[in-house]
């Protein structure tokens with residue numbers, strides 16, 4: 001039995017009620033969505049137990065959605081991973097990377113609990129939707145009693161378990177520009193098993209072709225510089241942009257350009273050398289997969 | 298303490314719980330529902346899976362204080378008194394149970410699956426059952442059990458007489 005007597009829980013009546021509670025009690029409050037990350041952090045004593053938990057479940061009705069409006073794809077922060085699979089993100093080939101993430105996300109039961117907002121706010125190199133959404137060049141929408149602000153996801157994730165969220169704010173939405181027809185995406189998660197894995201290397205690709213020329217490309221990894229958070233491989237992207245898609249170009253990007261901008265770390269799980277090698281492989285596989293999807297192969 | 302009113306297997310309870318009490322502990326320690334097992338306590342093994350408002354959740358990662366008004370179903374609530382649910386019968390007949398620790402979790406995730414997909418493919422069965430870890434390695438037999446259960450349900454055979462099943466398969470009632 002694990003009972004932490006000092007924590008209280010608050011159930012807001014509405015979004016504005018939640019924001020007022022946050023404003024009044026920050027920084028002694030932690031919002032709780034699925035709780036699949038937060039409860040373990042508290043249990044493992046990786047964070048100081050907060051004085052209050054702010055229960056986000058009552059806001060599900062307002063903040064669980066996927067919609068395309070005015071050329072922008074918008075995802076409500078409280079959308080569960082299972083609910084994502086019931087939307088256009090799983091039926092339109094441009095978003096195929098979402099299906100890839102889903103296939104290897106936790107377990108089936110976990111997908112019902114975990115939310116996309118919780119995934120972004122967990123802010124680790126293992127937050128698969130951060131890696132994926134960096135490839136979609138996503139923005140996050142933050143709300144407090146003072147109003148709303150938008151930030152690039154790449155600026156929002158500052159460091160491991162550190163975001164640009166102010167203690168009185170909630171993440172309410174993540175969005176990205178609706179990609180063009182001749183585009184697709186992919187996500188590679190490489191590990192020893194197929195499921196219940198954090199990923200030794202993860203990689204996300206967004207590719208836009210015009211004829212066979214790479215009109216635009218964005219590539220993200222679980223880690224690029226030494227920082228333990230997902231990031232874009234910008235030099236590799238630059239090298240690829242404007243070139244004709246071919247196996248030679250992909251090979252050169254993976255073997256020559258990527259290593260020049262990537263610093264991997266060694267831990268108990270895998271060595272830096274191995275991770276770099278598998279990053280090259282993942283880049284090649286990810287680009288090929290996105291290419292084949294555009295071509296309908 | 299937080300007041301929560303929740304329905305477990307059709308029975309309504311008004312409880313006063315500490316804010317961070319896990320549903321797992323509420324079910325086992327307060328309500329005596331022992332099919333719910335704690336393996337890892339961290340969302341990995343699935344032996345604590347129950348249904349909350351029809352969705353499979355890990356009771357070890359669920360706070361009871363958040364469940365006011367919710368409906369919880371455990372293995373004990375799958376069939377009315379004196380009956381066994383088709384999924385239970387299929388699991389008995391597939392003879393997958395070895396130590397049995399994981400079985401309640403497997404049956405509950407199967408219920409969640411068959412509530413959504415009437416005739417799941419092999420891939421789908423594997424995807425859903427991957428939520429639960431079986432140390433004894435009963436997976437292949439459990440996959441068969443799910444197919445058998447789907448067939449029973451399709452034929453409209455949802456509940457079976459418990460006494461008959463027990464006699465047929467020589468299953469004893471263990472003293473509590």
Ligand SMILES: Cc1cc2nc3c(=O)[nH]c(=O)nc-3n(C[C@H](O)[C@H](O)[C@H](O)COP(=O)(O)OP(=O)(O)OC[C@H]3O[C@@H](n4cnc5c(N)ncnc54)[C@H](O)[C@@H]3O)c2cc1C
Nearest residue numbers: 033034035036037038105106114115118119121128171340
């Ligand atoms: C067994 C297991 C397997 C896992 N597998 C994967 C995996 O394959 N891939 C993966 O990416 N992750 C995985 N995870 C990690 C975790 O489940 C995910 O990161 C999940 O998406 C977190 O969402 P949540 O809703 O449960 O977050 P919570 O635990 O509720 O919250 C996480 C953090 O975000 C904050 N927060 C939540 N919502 C908001 C909001 N709207 N505004 C501001 N702050 C907020 C919380 O305060 C907390 O700090 C796994 C976890 C477990 C236990």
Ligand code: FES
Nearest residue numbers: 336337338343357
């Ligand atoms: S005890 Fe809940 S998943 Fe293992």
Ligand code: FES
Nearest residue numbers: 396397431432433
């Ligand atoms: S039968 Fe023993 S753990 Fe599954």
